[in-house]
Amino acid sequence: MDSDPDAVEAAYDAAFDQALALARAHTTTPHPRPAPTDAPDPASALAEEDAPEKPREAYDWAAVYDAEDETGGAEARTGDAWTAIEEAWTGDVPATETRADGTPPGDGRRDAGPVPPHRDNASAEDTTHGPDRRAAPSSRSRSAAVRTWEEARRIALRAARETVARTAARPVPLLPLEEARGLALAEPLTALTDLPSFDTSAMDGWAVAGPGPWRLLPGAKVLAGHQLTGADGRLDDGAAVPVATGARVPGGTTGVLRSEHGEVTAEGTRLHALRPLAQGEDIRPRGQECRTGDALVDEGVVVTAPVLGLAAAAGYDAVRAHPRPTAEIFVLGDELLGKGIPTDGLIRDALGPMLPAWLDALGTRVLGVHRLRDEEDCLAEALAASEADLVLTTGGTAAGPVDHVRPVLSRLGARLLVDGVAVRPGHPMLLAATAPGQHLVGLPGNPLAAVAGLLTLAAPLLAVLAGRDELPLARLPLAERAEGHPRDTRLLPVRVHEGRLCPLRYNGPAMLRGIANADSLAVVPPGGAEAGTAMEVLDLPRAGGCFT
Numbered sequence: 001m002d003s004d005p006d007a008v009e010a011a012y013d014a015a016f017d018q019a020l021a022l023a024r025a026h027t028t029t030p031h032p033r034p035a036p037t038d039a040p041d042p043a044s045a046l047a048e049e050d051a052p053e054k055p056r057e058a059y060d061w062a063a064v065y066d067a068e069d070e071t072g073g074a075e076a077r078t079g080d081a082w083t084a085i086e087e088a089w090t091g092d093v094p095a096t097e098t099r100a101d102g103t104p105p106g107d108g109r110r111d112a113g114p115v116p117p118h119r120d121n122a123s124a125e126d127t128t129h130g131p132d133r134r135a136a137p138s139s140r141s142r143s144a145a146v147r148t149w150e151e152a153r154r155i156a157l158r159a160a161r162e163t164v165a166r167t168a169a170r171p172v173p174l175l176p177l178e179e180a181r182g183l184a185l186a187e188p189l190t191a192l193t194d195l196p197s198f199d200t201s202a203m204d205g206w207a208v209a210g211p212g213p214w215r216l217l218p219g220a221k222v223l224a225g226h227q228l229t230g231a232d233g234r235l236d237d238g239a240a241v242p243v244a245t246g247a248r249v250p251g252g253t254t255g256v257l258r259s260e261h262g263e264v265t266a267e268g269t270r271l272h273a274l275r276p277l278a279q280g281e282d283i284r285p286r287g288q289e290c291r292t293g294d295a296l297v298d299e300g301v302v303v304t305a306p307v308l309g310l311a312a313a314a315g316y317d318a319v320r321a322h323p324r325p326t327a328e329i330f331v332l333g334d335e336l337l338g339k340g341i342p343t344d345g346l347i348r349d350a351l352g353p354m355l356p357a358w359l360d361a362l363g364t365r366v367l368g369v370h371r372l373r374d375e376e377d378c379l380a381e382a383l384a385a386s387e388a389d390l391v392l393t394t395g396g397t398a399a400g401p402v403d404h405v406r407p408v409l410s411r412l413g414a415r416l417l418v419d420g421v422a423v424r425p426g427h428p429m430l431l432a433a434t435a436p437g438q439h440l441v442g443l444p445g446n447p448l449a450a451v452a453g454l455l456t457l458a459a460p461l462l463a464v465l466a467g468r469d470e471l472p473l474a475r476l477p478l479a480e481r482a483e484g485h486p487r488d489t490r491l492l493p494v495r496v497h498e499g500r501l502c503p504l505r506y507n508g509p510a511m512l513r514g515i516a517n518a519d520s521l522a523v524v525p526p527g528g529a530e531a532g533t534a535m536e537v538l539d540l541p542r543a544g545g546c547f548t
């Protein structure tokens with residue numbers, strides 16, 4: 001892209017006008033209404049409270065997408081654009097009942113294969129049990145209506161909770177501290193000792209007994225990790241002994257006089273205080289931080305660097321922690337290059353390098369990243385063979401000629417729990433139950449849309465599978481107005497500056513420039529939000545997985 005700002009603006013203008021024309025033209029195109037069906041919708045049956053008040057329409061994603069994609073840097077005009085796009089949506093579009101491949105039932109677009117036998121161990125509410133792995137090609141999987149962003153997250157959480165409930169008997173390993181880093185504690189960390197475990201000097205100076213001046217014990221001192229030398233381990237009233245920070249103070253000590261607050265006279269035998277010394281001053285009493293058996297850290301808290309330190313200080317060599325859930329990534333697209341400069345209509349795969357780092361930070365063990373060609377059989381084979389707790393695909397979630405994710409899920413008998421989310425970018429994202437205890441998140445190919453899918457569906461699911469505390473979303477005020485989508489939630493890359501959220505440019509679905517410079521994603525409600533409004537923010541998992 002031309003780096004001249006005027007040229008960029010002009011390009012956006014042109015693209016935008018074109019998109020608007022497309023969107024407007026689209027209002028005249030009637031959408032097919034799917035045949036009604038009485039069959040229950042598994043994801044709707046999942047929870048009554050998750051059901052949208054009324055079914056959302058199936059969007060014409062192409063028209064909307066075209067407009068959105070080109071406007072990442074030109075937010076000022078999006079209000080008008082959204083209005084026009086909104087008009088384009090008012091056509092005859094309801095399609096709440098679709099097959100997993102996105103086609104209405106009975107349109108004969110693809111032969112989904114024979115109906116799989118009914119599983120007798122799973123109910124319609126079951127969000128965890130997909131078909132048996134490598135099950136025979138099966139019937140269509142039926143989708144839910146497009147979900148709100150909040151509903152989608154709740155469904156992902158619930159799906160994971162049900163999986164956990166079914167596998168609760170799985171033993172939780174006792175892991176050496178160094179192996180527990182990044183995992184969630186499976187039981188509370190309770191102190192195995194008092195901390196400090198002895199009365200400790202907080203300063204370098206002298207341990208003194210009673211009021212001064214004091215008599216210095218000849219040749220005696222107490223260093224950290226050592227006993228009092230040259231005395232019987234106790235200080236009598238009126239006595240003092242040099243002491244180091246961290247040393248155990250001798251019995252009888254009433255305070256520690258800092259080295260800069262004392263003066264030694266009479267050829268090293270007398271100690272005078274240069275300022276008053278309070279009773280107990282600069283002594284850390286035994287048990288000041290905790291007593292043996294006190295709860296130090298709750299179950300579900302991630303073992304971060306400070307938790308590791310605290311566990312060690314409190315006497316632990318090993319802790320019980322939830323093993324990392326596993327994930328396997330399938331990056332789809334014939335256009336993707338693994339290295340080098342993009343050329344000849346080919347582009348670099350941006351998701352293969354990005355997702356493992358984030359999954360690692362989300363507490364996941366990534367089993368592999370595989371780039372697959374846009375071939376249905378190849379995808380079906382790969383998905384059926386995966387043993388990961390969470391399978392992630394990138395690309396192929398839309399309705400193009402090589403968008404195979406939904407058809408393949410249908411073929412494998414997977415059940416769509418979330419089939420499109422009212423969020424921008426990323427609305428073709430999906431969540432499916434693919435096998436007992438296994439889920440699949442289909443991330444759209446557009447890179448920022450993939451990030452949105454990762455944080456909307458995969459992050460809550462993985463948090464539960466990893467036994468982690470569910471982190472409440474933080475709220476911060478907006479530094480300026482955030483443009484929103486008229487009807488959908490918008491996830492907007494933001495930087496936090498002086499405690500306020502500053503929206504970033506280059507936030508189009510195909511762009512990573514905004515998110516790469518972002519601290520978080522702001523959850524912008526439909527219609528946008530004015531400066532000063534407190535917005536929910538999604539923390540971006542920090543790559544590296546150190547949680548420090």
Ligand SMILES: Nc1nc2c(c(=O)[nH]1)N[C@H]1C(S)=C(S)[C@@H](COP(=O)(O)OP(=O)(O)OC[C@H]3O[C@@H](n4cnc5c(N)ncnc54)[C@H](O)[C@@H]3O)O[C@H]1N2
Pocket residue numbers: 060061062065331332333335336347348349350351352394395396397398399400403426427428443444445446447449509510
């Ligand atoms: N007829 C329709 N077209 C589109 C729809 C639709 O519903 N109907 N949805 C649009 C929306 S919204 C999005 S988002 C994308 C989703 O597309 P897919 O998930 O099918 O992804 P692809 O078509 O494979 O790729 C989209 C875009 O992203 C680029 N891409 C894909 N993978 C990568 C990667 N690993 N690294 C970098 N870039 C990647 C790809 O080249 C495309 O440009 O579909 C819209 N169209």
Ligand code: MOO
Pocket residue numbers: 065068069423424425426427428444446448449509510
């Ligand atoms: O435009 Mo799409 O919304 O990137 O998912």
